[in-house]
Amino acid sequence: MSIIYVLLTVSVIIAIVFFVAFVYSVKNGQYDDTYTPSVRMLFDDETVKPKKSEKKKITSENKPTSN
Amino acid sequence: MENCFHCGEECRDTTIIHEEKHFCCMGCKTVYDILNENDLTYYYALQSTPGQTPKTFEHSFDFLDNQDIVEQLIEFNEQETQIVSLIIPKIHCSSCIWILENLDKLHPGVKVGMVNFPKKSVRITYDASQLSLKELVLLLSKIGYEPNISLEDFNKKEKKIDRSLIYKLGVAGFAFGNIMFLSFPEYFEVDEFWLDKFKIIFRWLMFAFSLPVVFYSGRDYFTSAYKGLRSGILNINVPIAIGILVLFLRSTLEIIMDWGTGFFDSLAGLVFFLLVGKFFQQKTYSFLSFERDYKSYFPIAVTQLVTNDTATTSEKQTQVYALKPGDRILIRNQELIPTDGILIDGNALIDYSFVTGEAEPVHKTKGDKIFAGGKQQAGIIEMEITKAVEQSYLTQLWNNEIFSKNKSTSFNTLTDQISRRFTIAILSIAVVASLVWVFIDSAIAFNVFTAVLIVACPCAIALAAPFTLGNMLRIFGKFKLYLKDTTTIEQMAQIDMVVFDKTGTLTKNTKDLITYQGITLSENEQKVLTSTLRTSNHPLSRALYNLLKDNDIYTLDDFSEEAGKGITGTHNTTTVKIGSHSFVENKKQLDKNVKDTQVHISTNNEYKGCYIFNNTYRDGMQQLFAQLDKTVDLMILSGDNDGEQAYLKTQLPASAQLKFNQKPKDKLEVIKSLQEKGHKVMMVGDGLNDAGALAQSDVGISVSEDVNVFSPACDGIIDASKLNQLAHYLSLSRKSIGIIKQAFIFSLCYNLIGLGFAVTGHLAPVVAAILMPLSSISIVVFTTIATHILSKQTNA
Numbered sequence: 001m002s003i004i005y006v007l008l009t010v011s012v013i014i015a016i017v018f019f020v021a022f023v024y025s026v027k028n029g030q031y032d033d034t035y036t037p038s039v040r041m042l043f044d045d046e047t048v049k050p051k052k053s054e055k056k057k058i059t060s061e062n063k064p065t066s067n
Numbered sequence: 068m069e070n071c072f073h074c075g076e077e078c079r080d081t082t083i084i085h086e087e088k089h090f091c092c093m094g095c096k097t098v099y100d101i102l103n104e105n106d107l108t109y110y111y112a113l114q115s116t117p118g119q120t121p122k123t124f125e126h127s128f129d130f131l132d133n134q135d136i137v138e139q140l141i142e143f144n145e146q147e148t149q150i151v152s153l154i155i156p157k158i159h160c161s162s163c164i165w166i167l168e169n170l171d172k173l174h175p176g177v178k179v180g181m182v183n184f185p186k187k188s189v190r191i192t193y194d195a196s197q198l199s200l201k202e203l204v205l206l207l208s209k210i211g212y213e214p215n216i217s218l219e220d221f222n223k224k225e226k227k228i229d230r231s232l233i234y235k236l237g238v239a240g241f242a243f244g245n246i247m248f249l250s251f252p253e254y255f256e257v258d259e260f261w262l263d264k265f266k267i268i269f270r271w272l273m274f275a276f277s278l279p280v281v282f283y284s285g286r287d288y289f290t291s292a293y294k295g296l297r298s299g300i301l302n303i304n305v306p307i308a309i310g311i312l313v314l315f316l317r318s319t320l321e322i323i324m325d326w327g328t329g330f331f332d333s334l335a336g337l338v339f340f341l342l343v344g345k346f347f348q349q350k351t352y353s354f355l356s357f358e359r360d361y362k363s364y365f366p367i368a369v370t371q372l373v374t375n376d377t378a379t380t381s382e383k384q385t386q387v388y389a390l391k392p393g394d395r396i397l398i399r400n401q402e403l404i405p406t407d408g409i410l411i412d413g414n415a416l417i418d419y420s421f422v423t424g425e426a427e428p429v430h431k432t433k434g435d436k437i438f439a440g441g442k443q444q445a446g447i448i449e450m451e452i453t454k455a456v457e458q459s460y461l462t463q464l465w466n467n468e469i470f471s472k473n474k475s476t477s478f479n480t481l482t483d484q485i486s487r488r489f490t491i492a493i494l495s496i497a498v499v500a501s502l503v504w505v506f507i508d509s510a511i512a513f514n515v516f517t518a519v520l521i522v523a524c525p526c527a528i529a530l531a532a533p534f535t536l537g538n539m540l541r542i543f544g545k546f547k548l549y550l551k552d553t554t555t556i557e558q559m560a561q562i563d564m565v566v567f568d569k570t571g572t573l574t575k576n577t578k579d580l581i582t583y584q585g586i587t588l589s590e591n592e593q594k595v596l597t598s599t600l601r602t603s604n605h606p607l608s609r610a611l612y613n614l615l616k617d618n619d620i621y622t623l624d625d626f627s628e629e630a631g632k633g634i635t636g637t638h639n640t641t642t643v644k645i646g647s648h649s650f651v652e653n654k655k656q657l658d659k660n661v662k663d664t665q666v667h668i669s670t671n672n673e674y675k676g677c678y679i680f681n682n683t684y685r686d687g688m689q690q691l692f693a694q695l696d697k698t699v700d701l702m703i704l705s706g707d708n709d710g711e712q713a714y715l716k717t718q719l720p721a722s723a724q725l726k727f728n729q730k731p732k733d734k735l736e737v738i739k740s741l742q743e744k745g746h747k748v749m750m751v752g753d754g755l756n757d758a759g760a761l762a763q764s765d766v767g768i769s770v771s772e773d774v775n776v777f778s779p780a781c782d783g784i785i786d787a788s789k790l791n792q793l794a795h796y797l798s799l800s801r802k803s804i805g806i807i808k809q810a811f812i813f814s815l816c817y818n819l820i821g822l823g824f825a826v827t828g829h830l831a832p833v834v835a836a837i838l839m840p841l842s843s844i845s846i847v848v849f850t851t852i853a854t855h856i857l858s859k860q861t862n863a
Contacts, residue, residue: 004265005268008268008272011248012245012272015241015244015245019237019238019241022237022241023234023237026230026233026234026237027230031233032183033183033184033185033186034185035184035185036164036182036183036184036185039161039164039184040164040168040182042161043113043161043165
C-alpha cells in the first residue's frame with residue numbers, strides 16, 4: 001500500500017508546480033493588462049506586404065460611407 | 068456631406084480630396100500620407116476612421132531638449148537602449164494599438180512599442196543615438212498621438228504594483244482545493260482498514276496546507292482586528308479573526324489528540340471566500356486617477372529667459388521646480404502659467420476658469436500680478452516669477468490638512484456597525500452555551516464553545532457588502548460614473564445635501580450661446596465684420612467668426628488690433644470696430660450691472676449693438692434639480708460673479724442656496740461648515756478651484772467631458788453627459804444598501820442554523836464544510852441577482 005505515498009507525493013508536487021507557475025506569471029505582470037493581448041492577437045502578421053494595387057482595394061473597401 | 072477618411076469628422080468647408088479620399092483638414096491628410104508612404108494603411112483596415120487630428124503647438128515639447136528632464140522621464144537608459152512610458156489619452160481602438168506597436172516602420176530608431184490599452188499608455192524602447200525623446204514625441208504627435216507629459220511624471224519613482232492580494236488569494240485557493248481533496252475520504256467516514264491506516268498522514272498534510280492560509284493569507288484579518296481592538300472598535304475582522312484562530316487551534320488539537328479530522332477544509336474555504344470578496348470589490352479604472360493634484364495639470368518645464376554677461380537674452384528650458392523668484396519666463400499661447408508672478412511684457416489674456424471658476428478670460432497689462440494655473444490665450448507674454456511653484460497662491464491650497472487625510476478609513480461602514488452587535492451576541496452565546504454544557508456534560512463544553520465560534524464566523528456577512536458594492540461599482544461604471552472604491556457608494560447613500568459648482572459643472576466648457584442685441588447689421592457690414600473677425604486670434608473673435616463664417620469675406624483695406632480692447636477693420640468706406648464697450652463707444656456709459664460677456668459693434672463710429680456670450684447649461688439640469696430636491700438640499704457654490712443668479716433661480720427649487728465669488732479656500736470652508744451642521748455633503752465640481760471642496764466633502768464627484776483628461780482628486784468621476792442622472796444614481800446607492808441589509812438577514816439565518824448544530828454539540832466537520840461554502844455562495848448569488856435587477860430597472 002505504499003503506492004499511496006507515491007501518489008500523494010506526486011499529486012502534491014504537481015499541485016505545487018502549478019502554484020509556482022501561477023505566482024511566476026503574476027510576478028511577471030501577465031495579469032496587469034488583460035485587454036491589450038486579446039486585441040494584439042488578432043492582428044495579421046505582415047510578413048508579406050500587400051502590393052500597391054491590393055492595398056488600394058483594402059483601403060477603399062473601408063472607406064466610410066458618405067451621408 | 069463626406070466624412071473625413073482619417074478621423075471621421077464631417078468635412079465642412081475645407082474638404083481636401085486626395086487619392087480619392089476625403090479629408091477634413093491638412094493635418095488628417097498629412098497623417099494619411101505618412102502612413103501610406105510607410106505601408107501602414109492596415110491602420111485604416113482594422114477600424115474605419117480610427118484617426119486623430121494632430122494638433123501641433125510648435126514649441127510644446129521644447130522642454131525635451133533639456134537632458135536632465137529627459138533623464139527623469141525615461142525608465143531605462145543604457146547605451147543604445149532607452150525605454151520610456153508615455154501616457155497617450157487618445158488611445159481608443161485596436162488601430163491605435165496596432166499603429167503604436169508598429170512605430171518601428173516609421174522610424175528605424177524605434178525598437179519595440181508595447182501598448183497597455185486600459186492604462187492608455189505605450190512603453191517604447193528606442194535608440195537615443197538615432198532618435199531623441201523629443202523627436203519620438205514629435206513623431207507621435209505628428210500622427211495624432213500626442214503624449215501627455217505633466218509635472219506628475221517628473222521624478223516618478225518606479226511604481227510598485229501591489230500584488231499581495233492576488234498572491235494571498237492564490238495561496239488560499241490552492242490550499243482550499245488540496246485540503247478539500249485530502250479530507251474527502253473522511254467526509255464519508257468509511258471504516259476501511261486502509262483509510263484508517265493513512266488518515267494520520269492525510270491529516271498532517273492538511274495541517275501543513277493550512278499553515279500558509281492562516282499565517283499568510285489570513286494575516287490581514289489578524290492585524291486589522293488587533294488594530295480595531297486597540298482603538299476600541301469591534302470591526303468585522305474581530306469575529307473573523309476569532310473564527311480563523313479557533314478553527315485552526317481546535318483542528319490542530321483534534322488531530323494531535325486523534326479526536327477527529329478537524330475543520331481545515333472550512334478554514335481554508337473561509338479565508339478563500341473572504342479574499343475573493345476583497346478582490347472583487349477592488350475594481351480599478353486604470354485609465355483614471357482619483358488622486359491627482361495640480362501636478363498632473365502643470366507643465367513639466369517652461370521657457371526661461373536667461374540674460375548672460377553680454378546682455379544678450381537666450382531661451383532655455385527649465386524644469387518648473389527649479390524656478391526661483393526673480394526668474395523671467397516666457398509663456399506662449401495656450402500655455403499654462405506655472406507660478407505666481409508679474410507680467411513684464413506682452414498682452415495677457417488669461418483663462419482662469421479651471422482654477423477660479425470665473426467664466427471669462429481676464430485681461431492683464433504690464434506690471435499686473437498674474438497667478439498660477441491660468442492659461443494664456445493670446446500671443447506670447449513674458450513674466451517675472453515672484454514665488455516658487457510650491458508656494459504659489461494656487462498650490463498652497465494643497466497644504467490644507469484635508470488633503471493628507473484618508474477619508475475612507477474614518478468612515479464607519481454598515482458592516483462594521485452590524486459586526487459590533489454581532490460579535491457581542493456571539494461571544495455571549497458561546498459562553499452561555501458552554502456554561503450550560505459544563506453542568507450537563509463537561510467533556511463537550513469545550514467542543515460547544517469552539518463550535519459556536521466557528522459556525523458564527525460571519526463569512527456571509529463579511530461577503531454581503533463587498534459583493535453588493537463591488538457589483539454596484541461595476542454597474543455605475545457602465546453608467547459612466549466611475550467611483551474610487553466601494554465605501555463611496557455607502558457614503559453616497561447617506562448624502563442629504565448636494566453642492567454644485569457652476570462653471571464647467573452646470574455649464575458646458577464652451578460658450579456657444581451667442582445672441583445679438585441692437586440694430587440689425589446690413590449685409591455689407593456683416594461681411595466686413597466677418598472679415599475683421601477672421602484676422603483676430605482672440606478666443607471671442609474666433610467664437611464669433613464661427614457663428615458668422617457663412618458670410619462672404621472681403622480683403623480688408625486696413626486692420627488693427629488693440630490688445631485687450633478690440634479690433635478695427637476697414638473695407639472701402641466701412642469701418643467696423645469690435646470690442647469692449649469703451650473701445651467701441653465713449654458717449655454712453657455702460658450699465659455696470661451687466662456681467663455677461665459682451666462684444667460690442669460699431670460701424671463708422673455709429674453704435675450698433677452687441678453680441679452676448681452665454682454659457683450654455685447642460686441638458687436636463689432643471690429636471691435634475693427637481694428630482695434631487697425631493698430627497699436632498701441643494702446649493703450652488705460658484706467662483707464666478709453673480710451675473711447668472713437670476714437665471715439660476717428660475718432653474719432651482721426655492722429652497723436652494725446660492726453663493727457666488729467663492730475662492731477655492733472659501734468653498735472648502737463652506738463645505739466644512741455644512742458638515743458641522745450635520746449634513747452629509749456631496750460636492751460636484753470640475754476644476755482645480757473645487758479641489759479643496761471635493762476633498763472636504765463626504766463624496767466629491769468631479770464632472771468631466773472627457774474622462775481621460777485631467778480632473779482633480781475626488782471620490783468619483785462622472786461623465787458630463789450623465790450628470791442629469793445624478794439623482795438616479797443617488798437612489799441606486801440607497802437601494803444597494805437595502806440589498807446589503809437583506810443579505811445580512813439572509814446570512815443571519817444560516818448562522819442560526821449553524822448555531823443550532825453547534826449549541827447542541829453536533830457540529831461535525833462535514834456539516835461545517837457544507838454550511839460555510841453554501842452560505843457564502845448563496846449570498847454571492849443573491850447579491851449578484853439583486854444588483855442586476857436593480858441595474859435593469861435603471862435601464863428601463
